[in-house]
Amino acid sequence: MKSSLRNNLVIALGILVSVVAIAQGISSYQLCRAGMSALLDLRLEQVAVRMHNGFASSIPATPERGSQPVRDIVITIHRPGAEVPLRSTDPALQLPEDAAAGFSSEDVNGEEWRIYTLRDPGTLIQVAQRSSVRNELERETAMTTLWPTLVLLPLVLGAVLLIVQRSLRKMNQLGNEVQDIDASHLKPLPVAGVPSELLPFVGSINRMIERLAQSMEAERKFIADAAHELRTPLTALQLQADNLQPHIVASNQERFKELRGGIARSGALISQLLRLARADAPVLSSTNEATDVAAIVVAAVSEVLPLAAARGIDIGAEEMSTDKVAAPGADVAVAVKNLVSNAVRYTPDGGTIDLCARTEGNVLWVEVRDTGPGIAPELLPRVFDRFFRANVDVEGTGLGLSIVKAITGKYGGEAVIRNRDDGQTGIVAAVSFPLAQAAGVAAATRARRVAEQQNGSHAQGTAASHQLHGRDA
Ligand SMILES: Nc1ncnc2c1ncn2[C@@H]1O[C@H](COP(=O)(O)OP(=O)(O)OP(=O)(O)O)[C@@H](O)[C@H]1O
Numbered sequence: 001m002k003s004s005l006r007n008n009l010v011i012a013l014g015i016l017v018s019v020v021a022i023a024q025g026i027s028s029y030q031l032c033r034a035g036m037s038a039l040l041d042l043r044l045e046q047v048a049v050r051m052h053n054g055f056a057s058s059i060p061a062t063p064e065r066g067s068q069p070v071r072d073i074v075i076t077i078h079r080p081g082a083e084v085p086l087r088s089t090d091p092a093l094q095l096p097e098d099a100a101a102g103f104s105s106e107d108v109n110g111e112e113w114r115i116y117t118l119r120d121p122g123t124l125i126q127v128a129q130r131s132s133v134r135n136e137l138e139r140e141t142a143m144t145t146l147w148p149t150l151v152l153l154p155l156v157l158g159a160v161l162l163i164v165q166r167s168l169r170k171m172n173q174l175g176n177e178v179q180d181i182d183a184s185h186l187k188p189l190p191v192a193g194v195p196s197e198l199l200p201f202v203g204s205i206n207r208m209i210e211r212l213a214q215s216m217e218a219e220r221k222f223i224a225d226a227a228h229e230l231r232t233p234l235t236a237l238q239l240q241a242d243n244l245q246p247h248i249v250a251s252n253q254e255r256f257k258e259l260r261g262g263i264a265r266s267g268a269l270i271s272q273l274l275r276l277a278r279a280d281a282p283v284l285s286s287t288n289e290a291t292d293v294a295a296i297v298v299a300a301v302s303e304v305l306p307l308a309a310a311r312g313i314d315i316g317a318e319e320m321s322t323d324k325v326a327a328p329g330a331d332v333a334v335a336v337k338n339l340v341s342n343a344v345r346y347t348p349d350g351g352t353i354d355l356c357a358r359t360e361g362n363v364l365w366v367e368v369r370d371t372g373p374g375i376a377p378e379l380l381p382r383v384f385d386r387f388f389r390a391n392v393d394v395e396g397t398g399l400g401l402s403i404v405k406a407i408t409g410k411y412g413g414e415a416v417i418r419n420r421d422d423g424q425t426g427i428v429a430a431v432s433f434p435l436a437q438a439a440g441v442a443a444a445t446r447a448r449r450v451a452e453q454q455n456g457s458h459a460q461g462t463a464a465s466h467q468l469h470g471r472d473a
């Protein structure tokens with residue numbers, strides 16, 4: 001079983017409470033039985049003393065045999081030397097006349113009896129009761145003392161469970177918050193309401209988060225600075241290569257083209273590194289933008305439309321939600337453009353790319369579906385890794401999807417890549433962003449839609465969808 005503080009505490013306290021309850025039950029049962037036995041003995045003694053004080057005549061001289069109830073006591077009075085008892089409540093019972101004075105337990109007619117014997121020179125008085133009756137009386141009375149324990153034990157165990165759960169609730173909350181910590185969410189844990197025993201622990205975690213955030217920020221800054229520094233000489237190199245091209249002799253043009261290709265690839269890598277550094281930057285608290293995703297999808301498609309058209313790729317949109325998302329437009333655009341550019345890059349000539357923006361609950365999904373070769377299932381889990389390229393035959397830096405993941409993670413969204421499951425080859429790449437709720441944006445959007453419907457005009461999404469559909473054109 002997994003070691004759990006809650007389970008350990010509940011089990012330990014449960015065992016402790018149960019042991020105490022059992023010990024208390026046993027001791028009160030025994031004490032009650034002993035008390036009851038003493039009371040019954042006292043009754044035998046008192047009856048004997050009363051008989052000695054002259055109450056013997058109250059016993060009938062010839063009582064009916066076997067007329068006495070089983071639970072009743074038996075009284076026998078003897079005169080020394082007489083054959084038969086002077087008085088007896090049950091003449092069929094022959095109590096041993098030689099029994100020791102005081103209390104004794106004797107076997108009479110195959111049954112055990114508790115006898116009180118009062119002896120003086122002129123009389124022998126014996127008062128007896130069946131031990132089985134006494135035991136039954138003692139048990140019945142002692143059992144009644146167990147009821148409170150039996151009723152209280154489950155209640156106390158339930159209370160223990162509740163108290164432990166309540167005490168550990170804060171710890172569970174902290175555990176959940178620690179689980180939510182990742183590279184894009186390095187917020188310190190809240191200390192308000194944390195029990196004092198946990199404060200040092202939470203403090204250590206917060207210091208660790210701070211150090212981690214600092215070192216990640218330093219790394220991000222280094223990458224951003226390095227990329228930025230490299231961009232200027234590379235741009236100069238590019239310009240010089242452009243200027244040089246007319247002077248390169250025809251036989252060297254092919255090699256010179258490769259050189260320019262290399263410069264262009266380095267430029268692309270630096271641009272992606274800069275985007276990644278920007279995507280990794282922490283969210284500013286002032287970020288409160290509501291972004292129109294439909295417009296971004298339109299722009300992303302417009303950008304690749306000439307290339308797609310040249311390669312005979314049919315690119316279109318099916319469904320276009322007009323909801324706005326809570327993320328800066330520039331970042332949403334980078335994420336969407338990366339998915340669209342992947343689809344165009346990896347889809348063979350004559351393929352099809354479908355886009356849609358769909359609201360599901362509190363999030364908006366942008367989905368890009370292509371008819372490319374797809375990705376081997378064993379490589380799928382790695383596509384979001386930095387510099388990972390599943391297909392090395394096609395040029396790329398392997399950073400695009402890492403940027404997408406960093407952006408969606410930063411704003412509480414998701415990025416998902418899967419192979420199509422509708423019988424065609426290809427990828428379904430999707431990103432989600434939470435809908436903009438703040439500042440009544442959602443309400444304003446709804447109000448605007450209602451107004452548009454009332455005016456009979458097309459919703460922006462419909463317009464966007466028409467604009468996008470290469471097939472319609
Ligand atoms: N639509 C797609 N179809 C097939 N493979 C894809 C698709 N999108 C991504 N991949 C695979 O996933 C890998 C990672 O993609 P990612 O966008 O991160 O990098 P890239 O496209 O190689 O480079 P970059 O986008 O930085 O120029 C790609 O190299 C490619 O092999």
Ligand SMILES: [Mg+2]
Pocket residue numbers: 338341342396399400401
């Ligand atoms: Mg890419």
